[in-house]
Amino acid sequence: MKPADAIRAELGRIARELGAPEGTDVILERPRDVAHGDWATNVAMILARPLRQKPRDIAERIRAQFRAEDAGVAAIEVAGPGFLNFRLRPEVIASVAGEIIAAGDGYGRNDSGRGEKVNVEFVSANPTGPLHVGHGRQAALGDAIATLLEHTGWDVSREYYYNDAGAQIENLAASVRARLLESKGQAAQIPEGGYHGEYIREIAASYSGEADDVESLRSHAVTELRREQDLDLAAFGVEFDTYYLESSLYDSGKVDKTVEALTRSGKTYEHEGALWLRTTDYGDDKDRVMRKSDGTYTYFVPDVAYHVTKWERGFKRAIDVQGADHHSTATRVRAGLQALAIGIPEGYPEYVLHQLVTVTRGGEEVKISKRAGSYVTVRDLIDEVGRDAVRFFFLMRKGDSPLIFDVDLARSQSEENPVYYIQMAHARMCGIFRVGAEQGISTDVSGADLSLLAEPEEQQLIKALEDYPAEVAASAAALEPQRLASYLLETARLAHLWYHKHHVLGQEPPLMRARLVLARAARVVIANGLSALGITAPERM
């Protein structure tokens, strides 16, 4: 049993004896200030009202009844308005390092998802051009969220939705056709809303069919762009389980079926030749058109049909990662799903929205790339700063904030660059074992006496390592990878600090063995954390 669990159990026992109401949560917190001990609880303050006693009096009674010895507690103090602060015996703290090594790659995982299916949809770029930086942020976010869910026991399916039907694809085909004709010396113009990037010329050049065969031209263009996007994703190290084509929703009649079902629900009406859905019944600020007066559907109808398939495919939970410029779709899609009244919960799907990305170089905003013309591609970034740095930079800020991607910082191989700082901490821990092996030192740590890990830097580092599973759980539950990123930065800082202050190799064998355990435990946590974020943990830099 971990020290914290022992304390929690003992507090629970006493709380019951004092007559605490059923279901009283005993929460242990890591105090911000180390002067407040290793663990603290506010349970006495929580109990003050139901027990009708002063918080400090309750705290005193808990302290008196606490079996400190059994729980590995060295001292308990009552502080402030009624906090109970616990100080553990150093060897009890140190013992955690051994458990971390034993758990290895599995350290930090839990099964709170109970193996239930969850669908995580992200990127979902239209096949009309290379992926841009916003897609990169989505790819990093979506993939990390998916991995975090896997680490917490969910059966995750990564899904990519291709909007391969509709007006923009026609524009794409028309744009390629214009470049094709142009290359043959004929006058042609890219249509309004068409695509102007260099890649359109490349697609035109690789097309061998007739310019007037629009069907063939369109399919060629989509194929080429899907291939290109696949290469971008491969370079980023993102793999999807499913690619879902919008066109298949039309082909299979699912769109028509959805419209019929919505019409039957009585939530629609005809107005000025169009078919409307009463999305205002579900919190929208105005009703939305489903079928335009020209007979075609607006985009959100296939979106609703698409999400119905997620539900029917057995995903009781679905998460959509999207740019914040799409936030209005959330209300509409949910409204459509509710109107169908087929048992889909109100908050389905969950949305993780992220703000825009600005790329800067030399303090100036970068706006264009060679191939795409009007925007920076994710490939530009990966080529320039590497996959790991791109991923980390996209994950270190919460999605709610706009993100400034500083290319110079991401490239720099110094401690100013957070991803290098963390990877370096990992490499250093590995370096100890590498150098040890070179010097012929046995790095066998069996039977190490961990009570020798008593230096303040060691105790602090171990406590941080002990917090890793809770950080993973919190990060996954909130769908916020940046929490884990912050945690890793702090843990790397503590690892660097320890490394510089205390040597491992060259110490008396018992102390060295204990410190080797700590070095390995730190390595395990940093490696597991980086892996949860989709970032590699090199053994040397």
Next chain:
RNA sequence: GCGCGCGUAGCUCAGUUGGAUAGAGCGUCUGCCUCCGGAGCAGAAGGUCGUGGGUUCGAGUCCCGCCGCGCGCACCA
């Protein structure tokens, strides 16, 4: 105008779902370091958490108003 989001150190941002004296990096200043990798370390200065109310033992965190910024407001996607 309406909806969503965001205002925390000079800059870039964290902030353990409501806890104790609000933190980190960069920058600035003062020192240190022959080392398992100097891609280093110790310390200092720096704050009315946009603003005004409210909720309660306690608010950066929750609620309301106001100010500022971003995004969205099509029978586009």
